[in-house]
Amino acid sequence: MNNTIILERTTFSEIPIDYTWSFSDKTIKDTSYITHGYYTYPAKFIPQLAARLILENSKEGDIVIDPFMGSGTTVVESIVNNRIGIGTDINEIAYLLAKVKTTPIKTSELLQEFNNLDFDLQSRLNGQYDYFLKKAEQILPKNERIDYWFLPQQKEKLSIIFARILEIQNNDIKDFFLIAFAQILKSCSVWLQKSVKPTRDPHKKIYEPLTLFLNQSKKMLKKHFEFDKILNQSIKNNIDKFRIVKCSDSRNLPCEKDTAALIVTSPPYVTSYEYADLHQLPSLWFGYLSELSEFRKKFIGSAYKDDRKKIDLKSSLADKIVLQLGENKKGKEVKNYFADMLESFLEMKRVLKKGGRACIVIGNTEFNGVKILNAEVFQEQFENIGFKTYNIIHREIPSKMLPSTRDTKTGQFVKVTDKNLKLAYPTEYILIMEKL
Numbered sequence: 001m002n003n004t005i006i007l008e009r010t011t012f013s014e015i016p017i018d019y020t021w022s023f024s025d026k027t028i029k030d031t032s033y034i035t036h037g038y039y040t041y042p043a044k045f046i047p048q049l050a051a052r053l054i055l056e057n058s059k060e061g062d063i064v065i066d067p068f069m070g071s072g073t074t075v076v077e078s079i080v081n082n083r084i085g086i087g088t089d090i091n092e093i094a095y096l097l098a099k100v101k102t103t104p105i106k107t108s109e110l111l112q113e114f115n116n117l118d119f120d121l122q123s124r125l126n127g128q129y130d131y132f133l134k135k136a137e138q139i140l141p142k143n144e145r146i147d148y149w150f151l152p153q154q155k156e157k158l159s160i161i162f163a164r165i166l167e168i169q170n171n172d173i174k175d176f177f178l179i180a181f182a183q184i185l186k187s188c189s190v191w192l193q194k195s196v197k198p199t200r201d202p203h204k205k206i207y208e209p210l211t212l213f214l215n216q217s218k219k220m221l222k223k224h225f226e227f228d229k230i231l232n233q234s235i236k237n238n239i240d241k242f243r244i245v246k247c248s249d250s251r252n253l254p255c256e257k258d259t260a261a262l263i264v265t266s267p268p269y270v271t272s273y274e275y276a277d278l279h280q281l282p283s284l285w286f287g288y289l290s291e292l293s294e295f296r297k298k299f300i301g302s303a304y305k306d307d308r309k310k311i312d313l314k315s316s317l318a319d320k321i322v323l324q325l326g327e328n329k330k331g332k333e334v335k336n337y338f339a340d341m342l343e344s345f346l347e348m349k350r351v352l353k354k355g356g357r358a359c360i361v362i363g364n365t366e367f368n369g370v371k372i373l374n375a376e377v378f379q380e381q382f383e384n385i386g387f388k389t390y391n392i393i394h395r396e397i398p399s400k401m402l403p404s405t406r407d408t409k410t411g412q413f414v415k416v417t418d419k420n421l422k423l424a425y426p427t428e429y430i431l432i433m434e435k436l
């Protein structure tokens with residue numbers, strides 16, 4: 001581990017970029033190795049980043065936690081590096097995904113179940129279509145939003161696939177195929193491809209559900225075999241002792257106080273993504289979405305949260321930012337966000353042992369000319385609740401596709417499509433805070 005670096009709380013943009021944290025040599029194959037590529041989860045960080053933080057700041061057998069685990073990158077990297085991985089996320093899809101990505105399954109059983117599925121689905125969809133469609137219709141959750149996103153023909157075929165997956169007896173194997181199903185939903189719907197906002201595209205090319213499902217399952221099978229090979233045998237045999245994933249709030253971690261060595265996380269941003277909307281398609285099929293408006297409020301950073309009473313944000317910079325934004329919707333959203341994040345940091349403090357570290361990957365943003373200095377605010381909040389700054393890393397986020405930036409009016413991620421516009425890659429910070 002490096003020596004402690006003392007940093008003044010100035011704007012972090014002046015910190016030189018450390019290019020060893022760019023991982024620009026990594027290909028998509030590298031970043032989707034073992035189970036990491038099962039599902040397209042927005043704003044996930046790359047496994048190499050999580051792995052380096054874990055290796056440099058903890059040792060084998062330590063507890064590593066991600067309170068905003070999303071697709072479970074930190075938890076996967078924790079167990080393959082012989083740590084105990086704990087993760088929470090408020091989103092049921094994230095929970096299911098992280099569970100599937102970290103659950104070892106016997107190769108022969110998985111393959112057998114895939115062959116059975118393949119055989120049954122071919123005959124149901126080609127031969128006994130009407131009979132199985134009737135059966136499937138009884139299972140499918142009733143929600144008019146499904147008809148909004150799926151044309152009747154795709155919906156029927158997807159229903160037959162979904163109903164067949166639900167017949168699988170072994171829960172781990174059933175969940176594995178549910179994730180394959182979740183991953184193909186966007187391509188089988190009229191959801192505007194590549195859009196993170198729920199937008200309909202009437203001209204979209206829609207793919208054949210069975211072909212997509214079988215191809216996705218095959219891809220995942222191959223990756224699962226890789227995962228099975230590299231996972232330590234004793235972890236494989238006792239997975240429930242080495243990995244705890246839960247669908248719950250970051251402010252209520254499933255961990256005893258003063259026991260964890262490390263937190264590695266990338267928290268949500270204020271009103272950048274509406275995570276509740278993003279995972280709408282699988283949530284609809286799996287029956288997770290009865291009340292979208294109530295569901296949205298649980299997400300930190302959502303624009304739909306109820307306003308809070310007066311609260312001490314434990315950061316004079318946060319107070320200044322909120323004041324600058326003014327008494328309007330945006331001002332309230334940012335205040336709520338910093339308040340929610342402060343509560344998450346207090347929970348991190350509860351579970352970390354003395355000397356334990358919290359690594360927070362976060363970028364800054366801007367609304368209507370007001371700089372939302374998330375990283376600087378978080379550092380101040382941490383220091384005011386009993387942490388010291390161990391290190392702050394300024395990193396570049398290389399993008400293999402179009403570089404993205406944030407719209408300075410809305411703060412949302414947008415792709416830069418103007419070829420003449422030269423845009424430096426966006427950067428972000430890794431705060432490494434140590435519990436005193």
Ligand SMILES: C[S@@+](CC[C@H](N)C(=O)[O-])C[C@H]1O[C@@H](n2cnc3c(N)ncnc32)[C@H](O)[C@@H]1O
Pocket residue numbers: 041042043044045046067068069070071072073074088089090091094248249250251265266267268269275298299300301
């Ligand atoms: C930037 S993403 C994390 C991505 C993750 N690092 C990965 O590699 O997939 C932030 C996550 O925070 C979750 N989140 C938002 N509010 C939450 C809350 N109150 N408790 C726990 N998780 C929450 C979102 O559902 C989202 O998955």
